[in-house]
Amino acid sequence: xxxxxxxxxxxxxxxxxxxxxxxxxxxxxxxxxxxxxxxxxxxxxxxxxxxxxxxxxxxxxxxxxxxxxxxxxxxxxxxxxxxxxxxxxxxxxxxxxxxxxxxxxxxxxxxxxxxxxxxxxxxxxxxxxxxxxxxxxxxxxxxxxxxxxxxxxxxxxxxxxxxxxxxxxxxxxxxxxxxxxxxxxxxxxxxxxxxxxxxxxxxxxxxxxxxxxxxxxxxxxxxxxxxxxxxxxxxxxxxxxxxxxxxxxxxxxxxxxxxxxxxxxxxxxxxxxxxxxxxxxxxxxxxxxxxxxxxxxxxxxxxxxxxxxxxxxxxxxxxxxxxxxxxxxxxxxxxxxxxxxxxxxxxxxxxxxxxxxxxxxxxxxxxxxxxxxxxxxxxxxxxxxxxxxx
Amino acid sequence: xxxxxxxxxxxxxxxxxxxxxxxxxxxxxxxxxxxxxxxxxxxxxxxxxxxxxxxxxxxxxxxxxxxxxxxxxxxxxxxxxxxxxxxxxxxxxxxxxxxxxxxxxxxxxxxxxxxxxxxxxxxxxxxxxxxxxxxxxxxxxxxxxxxxxxxxxxxxxxxxxxxxxxxxxxxxxxxxxxx
Numbered sequence: 001x002x003x004x005x006x007x008x009x010x011x012x013x014x015x016x017x018x019x020x021x022x023x024x025x026x027x028x029x030x031x032x033x034x035x036x037x038x039x040x041x042x043x044x045x046x047x048x049x050x051x052x053x054x055x056x057x058x059x060x061x062x063x064x065x066x067x068x069x070x071x072x073x074x075x076x077x078x079x080x081x082x083x084x085x086x087x088x089x090x091x092x093x094x095x096x097x098x099x100x101x102x103x104x105x106x107x108x109x110x111x112x113x114x115x116x117x118x119x120x121x122x123x124x125x126x127x128x129x130x131x132x133x134x135x136x137x138x139x140x141x142x143x144x145x146x147x148x149x150x151x152x153x154x155x156x157x158x159x160x161x162x163x164x165x166x167x168x169x170x171x172x173x174x175x176x177x178x179x180x181x182x183x184x185x186x187x188x189x190x191x192x193x194x195x196x197x198x199x200x201x202x203x204x205x206x207x208x209x210x211x212x213x214x215x216x217x218x219x220x221x222x223x224x225x226x227x228x229x230x231x232x233x234x235x236x237x238x239x240x241x242x243x244x245x246x247x248x249x250x251x252x253x254x255x256x257x258x259x260x261x262x263x264x265x266x267x268x269x270x271x272x273x274x275x276x277x278x279x280x281x282x283x284x285x286x287x288x289x290x291x292x293x294x295x296x297x298x299x300x301x302x303x304x305x306x307x308x309x310x311x312x313x314x315x316x317x318x319x320x321x322x323x324x325x326x327x328x329x330x331x332x333x334x335x336x337x338x339x340x341x342x343x344x345x346x347x348x349x350x351x352x353x354x355x356x357x358x359x360x361x362x363x364x365x366x367x368x369x370x371x372x373x374x375x376x377x378x379x380x381x382x383x384x385x386x387x388x389x390x
Numbered sequence: 391x392x393x394x395x396x397x398x399x400x401x402x403x404x405x406x407x408x409x410x411x412x413x414x415x416x417x418x419x420x421x422x423x424x425x426x427x428x429x430x431x432x433x434x435x436x437x438x439x440x441x442x443x444x445x446x447x448x449x450x451x452x453x454x455x456x457x458x459x460x461x462x463x464x465x466x467x468x469x470x471x472x473x474x475x476x477x478x479x480x481x482x483x484x485x486x487x488x489x490x491x492x493x494x495x496x497x498x499x500x501x502x503x504x505x506x507x508x509x510x511x512x513x514x515x516x517x518x519x520x521x522x523x524x525x526x527x528x529x530x531x532x533x534x535x536x537x538x539x540x541x542x543x544x545x546x547x548x549x550x551x552x553x554x555x556x557x558x559x560x561x562x563x564x565x566x567x568x569x
Contacts, residue, residue, distance in 0.1 A: 008546045030539050
């Protein structure tokens with residue numbers, strides 16, 4: 001039969017919606033392009049809201065509702081379209097010229113909200129919303145933060161513009177006496193803090209109830225495979241958003257062999273104009289420090305923050321950092337994660353040779369995987385040839 | 391008098407019952423199917439008809455052909471049995487376990503041509519059988535996953551009714567999904 005009936009179109013909108021609720025964002029976008037009717041059903045904002053909340057649980061938080069609804073984002077479908085693909089840095093990527101209308105020269109820190117989600121073993125373990133870059137604004141959210149000084153807004157801005165760019169999601173006390181981070185448990189039980197005695201002799205903190213064996217175990221591979229982080233930056237004024245993270249870690253390192261503390265990098269490489277930074281590139285790094293202990297159900301967070309470096313490794317100032325973020329909001333993106341990962345490989349040499357060779361970078365892992373794949377395919381083709389000859 | 395059957399509460403834990411109440415379902419093409427009342431009540435629509443005391447002789451189902459109705463009955467029987475054997479809370483549409491034999495049965499059950507699949511969706515919707523509707527909708531959703539718009543059109547025989555300008559605009563809107 002040449003002319004086949006289209007059953008999909010025969011279904012009521014309710015049933016179509018029931019089907020659409022089960023597909024991912026990319027497929028939904030694809031279905032919308034198939035024909036007018038599917039496009040109509042696919043435009044239903046509740047479908048996209050569900051997808052957004054499933055991908056970024058932070059968007060379901062009350063603070064997020066306020067932040068998203070007060071910006072001209074135009075709907076959850078636009079939010080998803082902007083935030084789902086990752087920043088792509090490919091050879092020959094050109095930044096948008098400064099005169100481009102989308103790029104303003106001044107971005108106010110209060111206009112840039114952040115929605116952060118962290119997944120461990122496919123479960124969302126942390127979701128937070130920051131309404132603006134608080135360090136550059138008039139107040140600080142962390143009561144013990146070094147940024148909590150009484151200054152007027154001009155001084156604060158001048159101070160912030162010249163300090164290295166940093167935006168903290170969370171950060172715990174640095175104990176200057178021992179030189180090690182004091183661990184605050186996730187439930188913020190401050191009493192526990194002082195129970196961790198310090199073995200001054202060896203300089204290791206003795207963590208009650210945890211084996212030495214456990215601290216020596218290397219969780220690097222596990223973190224590389226199970227930890228995922230998304231940091232969506234939302235320009236509240238213009239309604240654009242971008243995911244600054246790489247989802248997968250770019251780097252996992254154990255910071256000290258017997259300490260059980262891990263340093264993990266996520267992030268992206270943003271192309272900027274030469275007048276802004278040398279080499280025309282900025283690395284936007286999301287730094288995560290956490291402690292891994294067996295039987296405590298996952299990482300214990302010590303720090304999650306965004307910092308920026310240029311290609312020489314020098315930190316980028318606060319004011320330049322804001323401009324980099326401005327570029328990030330308008331730069332090239334890709335839904336093809338493999339392409340994105342390759343972009344790091346060709347450029348981020350730091351991610352090939354970590355300074356402390358204790359952990360393994362994603363790039364190394366990928367290299368090994370590709371080598372293995374090449375070997376396997378070689379063997380397969382050889383086998384085929386033998387079979388054909390027989 | 392069939393009215394006495396409507397006041398009987400059908401328990402999920404009921405196992406062998408020599409006096410199982412039966413109902414007769416009549417398809418749109420005039421075929422009759424006799425089934426256990428408990429199996430028929432997997433359909434909320436039929437359940438309401440029975441509870442309202444309207445199920446005198448046969449329950450007519452003008453929207454469902456005999457071919458589809460027999461499959462639906464097969465589904466309901468299988469799921470009723472499975473619910474009876476284990477805890478009532480363990481039903482196929484909530485269990486994600488691949489080792490669950492019911493999941494395997496379900497997968498085989500939906501390996502049918504598109505005509506049948508969509509008829510099953512319509513029947514499940516009309517008869518209000520949540521598990522079957524979930525299963526069939528999920529099957530269609532899986533058929534769409536990862537496909538380009540053209541592939542979706544081909545799979546479901548959809549006619550492209552966009553003008554070239556409209557199509558270009560929609561493509562641009564959704565460009566992010568293809569890069």
